[in-house]
Amino acid sequence: MRWFSLTLALLHTREAEVVLGVQPETNDRVIISPQNVPHNASRAISPSFPGFAFEEMSFCYYAADLTLRNKSNPNQVSQNLIQAITGKTQTQPRIRVGGTSLDNSSYHPDQAEPFIIPDSQKGKGIPKNIKIGPSYFYSFANFPQAQYVVDIPWATNDLSNSILLAKEVYKVIDASNIYALEIGNEPNNYHGNARPSGWSMADLASQWHDWSGNISKALGFSENKKIYQAIALSSETGTTGFPGGTA
Numbered sequence: 001m002r003w004f005s006l007t008l009a010l011l012h013t014r015e016a017e018v019v020l021g022v023q024p025e026t027n028d029r030v031i032i033s034p035q036n037v038p039h040n041a042s043r044a045i046s047p048s049f050p051g052f053a054f055e056e057m058s059f060c061y062y063a064a065d066l067t068l069r070n071k072s073n074p075n076q077v078s079q080n081l082i083q084a085i086t087g088k089t090q091t092q093p094r095i096r097v098g099g100t101s102l103d104n105s106s107y108h109p110d111q112a113e114p115f116i117i118p119d120s121q122k123g124k125g126i127p128k129n130i131k132i133g134p135s136y137f138y139s140f141a142n143f144p145q146a147q148y149v150v151d152i153p154w155a156t157n158d159l160s161n162s163i164l165l166a167k168e169v170y171k172v173i174d175a176s177n178i179y180a181l182e183i184g185n186e187p188n189n190y191h192g193n194a195r196p197s198g199w200s201m202a203d204l205a206s207q208w209h210d211w212s213g214n215i216s217k218a219l220g221f222s223e224n225k226k227i228y229q230a231i232a233l234s235s236e237t238g239t240t241g242f243p244g245g246t247a
C-alpha cells in the first residue's frame with residue numbers, strides 16, 4: 001500500500017509551487033516539482049491564508065497562562081506555536097476568537113472577572129450564557145502581531161448588548177490589531193433554536209444587514225467600511241446533523 005501527501009507551499013512570489021510528495025513503503029520520498037506553472041493553475045494563495053481559531057471560552061487560557069485579569073504571564077507555548085507558523089509564512093497571525101460559546105454570551109461592563117460560566121454550564125464542552133467582562137479582552141495583547149477577527153454575539157438577539165461589547169473590543173484592542181468583526185456563529189442553525197422555526201435565509205440576511213449597519217454606526221464607521229467577515233456556516237444542519245445539511 002502506498003500513501004500520498006500533497007503539500008501546498010505558500011510563497012511570496014507570484015509563482016505558486018505545488019510540491020507533490022509520493023511516499024512508498026520504503027520511506028523514500030520522491031518530490032515532483034513542475035518546471036512551469038500550468039496555464040490553468042490558480043493564482044498564488046496569500047501567505048496569510050492559514051488562520052487560527054479559538055473558542056471564546058478557551059482563548060484566555062491559550063493567551064495568558066490563566067492570569068486572566070491582565071496581560072502578564074503570556075502563554076509562551078501558544079506564542080511559540082503561532083510564531084513557528086507565521087515565521088514560515090512571514091505574516092501576521094490572523095486569529096479568530098468566537099464560536100458558539102461567544103455567540104451565546106452577554107457583555108457586562110461592570111464585571112471584574114474576564115468571564116463567568118454559569119454553574120449549570122460548567123463542564124460542558126461548549127458552555128452557553130457566559131458573562132464577559134472588559135478584562136476578557138486584556139489577554140488579546142499577548143499576541144502583539146495578531147490580526148484579530150472578533151466575533152460578536154448574535155444568537156442572543158440583543159443588539160444593544162452586542163454593541164456594548166463591540167465598543168469595548170475597540171477600547172481594549174488596538175484598532176490596528178483588528179482585522180475584521182464577525183456577527184454570530186453558524187446562524188444557519190438558529191432557526192428553531194435561537195430564532196423561531198420559520199426564520200429563513202431572507203430573515204437572516206435582513207437582520208445581518210440591520211445589525212452590521214447599527215454596529216458600524218455605533219463604532220463611528222462609515223456604512224461601507226469593509227470590516228465584517230462573512231458569516232461562518234455550520235456544515236452540520238438539519239435533523240440528522242449530517243454534514244452538508246439535510247434540511
Ligand SMILES: *[C@@H]1O[C@H](CO)[C@@H](O)[C@H](O)[C@H]1NC(C)=O
Pocket residue numbers: 038040
Ligand atoms: C489544467 O490543464 C491540464 C493540461 O491542459 C489539464 O490536463 C487539466 O485537466 C486542467 N485542470 C483543470 C482543473 O482544469
Ligand SMILES: *[C@@H]1O[C@H](CO)[C@@H](O)[C@H](O)[C@H]1NC(C)=O
Pocket residue numbers: 067069070071072
Ligand atoms: C497581574 O496579575 C498578576 C497575577 O495575578 C499580579 O501579580 C499583578 O499584580 C497584576 N498586575 C496588574 C497591573 O494588575
Ligand SMILES: *[C@@H]1O[C@H](CO)[C@@H](O)[C@H](O)[C@H]1NC(C)=O
Pocket residue numbers: 209210211212213214217
Ligand atoms: C438599525 O436597525 C434597525 C432595525 O432594528 C433598522 O431599521 C436600521 O436601518 C438599522 N440601522 C442601520 C444604520 O443599518
Ligand SMILES: CC(=O)N[C@H]1CO[C@H](CO)[C@@H](O)[C@@H]1O
Pocket residue numbers: 099100103104128155156185186187189190193194195
Ligand atoms: C441557548 C442558546 O442561545 N443557544 C444558541 C447558541 O448559539 C447557537 C448558534 O451558534 C444557537 O443555535 C443556539 O440556539
